[in-house]
Amino acid sequence: MSTLQISLAIVGGLVLAGVVAYNAWVTRRSAPRTVREQPGPESKTAAARDDGVPTRSDAAPISPSDLGERIEPGFHDGVTEGPQTFSHSLSPVTLTHTVPPPEKRSGLDALIDVIAPLQLEAEVSGEALLAALPRSRRVGSKPFAVEGQREEGGEWDSPRPGQRYRALQVGVQLANRAGALNDIEFSEFVVKAQAFADAVGAAPEFPDMLAEVARARELDAFASGHDAQLGFTLRARRAAWSPGYVSQNAARFGFIAGVLPGRMVLPGSPGQAPVLSLTFDSQAAMAEDPEQSALRDVVLSLEVTHVPRSEQPFVRLRQTAAALAEAMDGVVTDDAGQLLSADTMDRIGADLETLYDALDHHDLSAGSVQARRLFS
Known part of the structure; x- marks a missing residue:
């Protein structure tokens, strides 16, 4: 075999190896991210640098309040009765009138x-x-x-x-x-x-x-005119997520499994409704091998009228969405895929304060028994 033939064979082998390696890299990159083993105490710092999720040496769930200074939404004087301003200002995000199963509550009230x-x-x-x-x-x-x-x-x-x-x-x-x-x-x-x-x-x-x-x-x-559910969509930047990967990251921020497949909730104070809910495709959650299911987006939701203002639910929604997006290499968007800017978030927070004021004025404060019965 001549020197030229040997050289061509070597070059061909290198090209073939490169193609195989590239295909393997593309396959691995496109596969959904799966559950990771929890790092030991000696590797927690490296793990935090690797996936962007802050960790604690005591392995306790990380709450949004641990992520830095709280951002307080603005307050307005007076009460706005109509839904027009509120509905218009919240148009970049999911705003729906959902009908969950009615809760069985005692306590008749002449107001409702x-x-x-x-x-x-x-x-x-x-x-x-x-x-x-x-x-x-x-x-x-x-x-x-x-x-x-x-x-x-x-x-x-x-x-x-x-x-x-x-x-x-x-x-x-x-x-x-x-x-x-x-x-x-x-x-x-x-x-x-x-x-x-x-x-x-x-x-x-x-x-x-x-x-x-x-x-x-x-x-x-x-x-x-005063009923709303607020939702932010978290979309994957590159690799998709498996249900286990989403659940693992959400659990680190305090979420627990809900009753329905593909639903997790962030518990509120005792006797109160969950502060936030996180939902994704229920079919993926119930798949025979969920780790092979690919999720491109999940939804973080706030049932506005069911959560007391004292819980600062919108602040927590905003911080949790940002933290999860960073941890899972995602972005926060509206339901149409448009990125939500800080200015848009601020306007939503201000409109929510106006809504809370109107509910308070009518003795139907968000999170109260009366409000939860009426908005169900």
């Missing part, structure tokens, strides 16, 4: 409920009330509730065994995300309440239907 007193001839036991309750606790699309005033203490609560009650009241919610209470639903409420009253030997006193239906429409109009 039609209430009909039931006059008792004698005290009645909790067992008798429970036996007489209607099979369905709904009137159309609205929750129906019964409360009794306890003999001892005089508190109002849902009927319980072992208690005796000296007064009763029944109620139906005026409005929720399904709309306002209408004439048909009010009539159904009267029928259901009368049947319960007959079963326990009570005499109901119903309010005027036209007045209550008008009040329901007014409340529904207010709720429709």
Whole structure:
């Protein structure tokens, strides 16, 4: 074999090796990022430099408040009643009227409920009330509730065994995300309440239907203009993410698994709704081998009316989105893929403060029992 042939063979071999190496690099780069083993104490500093995620030697979850100085959203004086400014200013981000399963809550409130007193001839036991309750606790699309005033203490609560009650009241919610209470639903409420009253030997006193239906429409109009879910989309810059990779990074910032596949939540204070939720493709989460599923984006959401302003939910949403984007090599965008600037974030924060003020002014503060019932 001549020197030329040997040289060509070597060059060809090098070219072939280069092509194989390049294809392997492209394949590895395009594969979804998967769960990584947690580094040991001796390698935590290097790990933080490698993936951009701050770590702690005690392995505790990292909260957004650990990432630096909080950014306080602006406050406005006065109250803006209409939804126009709020809806327009939040147009760069996801703003939807979602309908989650209604929560079962006790505590009738004249602000958001039609209430009909039931006059008792004698005290009645909790067992008798429970036996007489209607099979369905709904009137159309609205929750129906019964409360009794306890003999001892005089508190109002849902009927319980072992208690005796000296007064009763029944109620139906005026409005929720399904709309306002209408004439048909009010009539159904009267029928259901009368049947319960007959079963326990009570005499109901119903309010005027036209007045209550008008009040329901007014409340529904207010709720429709002040209900919002705020969402930021995190998109991968280069390599896609596996569900495990997303879950691992989110867990480091305090998120825990939700009830539904592909959903994680950031818990709030005891008794409160989650502050934030993180969702991704449920089919990918339920795949036989989730680590082979490729996610190009996930959504961080805030149920605005369900989280108290004191939790600083938008500040935490903003900081968490930025921190996760840095940790997973992603960007923060609206639902159309447009990058969200700092100025846009500031405007959203200011509009949210106006919304919170309006809710406070109507005794429907975000995160309150009344607000969570109305906006459900």
